[in-house]
Amino acid sequence: SMSRSQWEAISAVRAIAEKKKIKGLYGMVIELFTCNEKFNTAVEVTAGNQLFQMVVDNDETAARLIKDLQKSNAGRVTFMPLSRLRPGDNPPYPKSEDVMPMLHKLKFREEHRKAFQQVFRKCLVVRTLEVGAKFAKSHELDCITLEGDQVNRKGALTGGYMDVRRSRLQSQADIVAHTEMA
Secondary structure, three states: OHHHHHHHHHHHHHHHHOOOOOOEEEEHHHHHHOHHHHHHHHHHHHHHHHHOOOOEEHHHHHHHHHHHHHOOOOOOOOOOOOOOOOOOOOOOOOOOOEEEEEHHHEEEOOHHHHHHHHHHOEEEEOOOOHHHHHHHHHHEEEOOOOOOOEEOOOOEEEOOOOOOHHOOHHHHHHHHHHHHHO
């Protein structure tokens, strides 16, 4: 569900951390949460390639890993140092049965909260694009349907067909399930 070069870079980061016994590497965003599979498409569209960013404890850990990654010519990785993230407070979410904050639909460890706020705190899951258009404008929030159609807070609408058989989150869940069985 990611490019070969991206996978090789992430694998290199993991190998470096293991070889040099670098603590503080928690994993990719996609590995650090679960959600009901009915939200998979909405979560994937909202996060995009941020799903593959590596969450670390601080910028020293990130800098050390980047330095070793550069030495090995193994590609590029984006890190999210929890000590540097300043996502801000969650916005006032609207009270309506037609919307729900996406952040409330994700299960993750409290220590990783800043990473998830950074990616998901300004997003609502909405019943329809029309509802999304209303709340995107009134609350300055990005809105997305379960099918992955979006209305961003600046007014743009994005949508169309998505092949749910190619779900990154489902692939991740399958990896976890197979790893646990082994």
